[in-house]
Amino acid sequence: MTLPDKEEIARALCSDKYDPTTGRLSTSLFKGPNTSVSRLAVIPLSDQWRKLAATVQKLPGRRLEKIGVIGVGQLRDIGAKYQANNKPAPVDIHVVAEPVASNAAHALIQEKLSDGLSNSINRALLQHPLPTGFDPETVPREIP
Amino acid sequence: MPPIVESPVSFSQLDFWRRTSLVGYRFNPQVTSWTETSTIPAGLPELVFAKLDNTAWQRFRDFSRWPDGWAGPGSHAIAWGTYLNLERFLDGSRFPTSRTPPSLFVSDEGFLGLQWEARNGTTVSVTLHPSGADYFIESEGAEGTVEDAEIPALAERLNRTLA
Numbered sequence: 001m002t003l004p005d006k007e008e009i010a011r012a013l014c015s016d017k018y019d020p021t022t023g024r025l026s027t028s029l030f031k032g033p034n035t036s037v038s039r040l041a042v043i044p045l046s047d048q049w050r051k052l053a054a055t056v057q058k059l060p061g062r063r064l065e066k067i068g069v070i071g072v073g074q075l076r077d078i079g080a081k082y083q084a085n086n087k088p089a090p091v092d093i094h095v096v097a098e099p100v101a102s103n104a105a106h107a108l109i110q111e112k113l114s115d116g117l118s119n120s121i122n123r124a125l126l127q128h129p130l131p132t133g134f135d136p137e138t139v140p141r142e143i144p
Numbered sequence: 145m146p147p148i149v150e151s152p153v154s155f156s157q158l159d160f161w162r163r164t165s166l167v168g169y170r171f172n173p174q175v176t177s178w179t180e181t182s183t184i185p186a187g188l189p190e191l192v193f194a195k196l197d198n199t200a201w202q203r204f205r206d207f208s209r210w211p212d213g214w215a216g217p218g219s220h221a222i223a224w225g226t227y228l229n230l231e232r233f234l235d236g237s238r239f240p241t242s243r244t245p246p247s248l249f250v251s252d253e254g255f256l257g258l259q260w261e262a263r264n265g266t267t268v269s270v271t272l273h274p275s276g277a278d279y280f281i282e283s284e285g286a287e288g289t290v291e292d293a294e295i296p297a298l299a300e301r302l303n304r305t306l307a
Contacts, residue, residue, distance in 0.1 A: 016207065016215070019247035021199045026249035026257050027269040027280055036216075059214055061206040086285040115269050115280035116287045 001097045003107060005073030009037040009095060010045065012052040013066040013127065020065055025122040027115035029068075035109040039097065040069065042105035045128065053136035055102050064136040068125035075109070078124060082117045091117060102142045183224050184208055188231050192248075195234045196258075200248040207250040220254035225274030229292050230256050233272055236299030268302065281305065 003009070017026035029035075038048055045067065053064045072095050079093035091111060098108045113121075130136065193201040212221050239245060239260065246260035255273040262268055266282035277295050280287040284305070290298050 015203075016250045019199070019203070019249070022244055022247050024247040024259055026247075026251070026259060027267070028249060028251040028255070028257055028271065031251065056215075058216065059210060061210065062214065083285060084287055114287055115271065115278055116282070116285075119267050119269070119280060119282065 003039065003072045003095045003097060005071070005076060007072045007095075008040040008069055009072060009075075009107060009109075010040055010048050010052070011035070011037050011068045011070075011125070012056045012064055013068050014056055015061065015063045015065055018065045025068075025125070027119045027122070030109060030118040030121045031113055031115065032109055033112040037095065037107050037109060038103060039105040039107050043103075045069065046131075048105075049131060049134055049136070050139050051103055051105070053139040054142045057136060057139070057141055064130075066130065067128045068122075069128065070121065070125050074124060075121060078120050079111075079113075079117065082120060084114060084116055089114075089117075183227075185227050185231050188227055188234075191231060191234050195237060195239060196248060197245040200245060203248045207248070207256070210250070215252045219252040222250065222254045222256060223274045225292075226254060226256055226272050229272040229274070229277060229295055232292065232295040233258070233270060233277060233299050236296040236303075238303050262305075270298070270302070 011029065013025065013029070017029045018024070038052060040048070043051055048067060049064075052067065056062070056064055075095065076093045079091040082089050082091055091113060093113075094110045096108055096110060098106050100106045189201065189204065192204045196204075208222060210221060213219055214221070244260070246258045249257035249259065251257060251271065253273070255271050257269060257271045259267065259269040262281075262283050264283055267280065268282065269278075269280045271278040272295075276289055276291040277298060278287070278289050279298060279302075281302070
């Protein structure tokens with residue numbers, strides 16, 4: 001099922017693609033293809049923290065640092081207006097529901113995107129810091 | 145370019161890496177394919193520290209230990225060719241010491257990314273992989289891919305453009 005433009009999706013920002021020292025987000029964050037995201041319409045942001053911490057922290061050193069949120073419509077709009085090498089290079093971005101056993105809210109951004117387009121999405125991302133008192137290291141890990 | 149030793153790191157180097165592990169670094173018993181014996185060009189850790197500073201060096205040390213599957217099915221450990229191309233790029237790169245050093249990232253494919261800001265605050269990124277490098281220079285609206293033999297020229301281009 002293709003997600004409607006009005007839905008919002010969450011992307012886990014982990015230590016491999018977020019540098020907490022500089023605040024930089026990697027241009028590979030949305031590069032894909034098949035970038036995993038989580039639907040806020042299925043699991044609200046307040047409950048995403050434990051869900052994402054349990055599923056993305058598969059080994060020590062990979063830590064959930066933040067959650068980034070963006071609307072599907074906004075994402076698709078950024079793709080449609082993208083320019084690469086100073087020429088229009090529109091990308092028709094599709095976000096589809098792909099529930100898995102460990103996360104009913106799981107969805108995929110299907111396309112492989114360029115570093116430049118991924119960077120444009122990074123700039124539009126609303127970044128949520130860890131809630132006060134929440135330590136992702138204490139969440140039991142779910143490893144498929 | 146520093147000499148490249150095409151062999152696994154020595155026991156003494158492995159011991160050094162173990163002894164200097166990050167504080168709080170814990171072994172996860174659920175990870176069964178731990179690969180502390182990843183091959184790394186002998187001079188690369190020193191080059192990373194010299195060019196990128198301590199934060200990137202610590203991240204490099206972390207990432208280099210992650211095995212296949214670290215981000216789920218289809219994710220990969222860093223390949224020898226990626227390390228070689230990182231070494232090629234860093235060997236020819238100059239980053240102004242007056243600015244925040246580049247950040248180091250790893251992609252799900254095991255590619256190593258460097259990212260920093262140009263003087264005007266726009267993003268520059270270079271992603272090293274076994275066959276070359278992808279680059280993105282926001283201020284020029286430029287992005288593309290070069291083969292491994294062209295990596296020194298890419299480094300020089302970025303030195304000239306961004307100095």
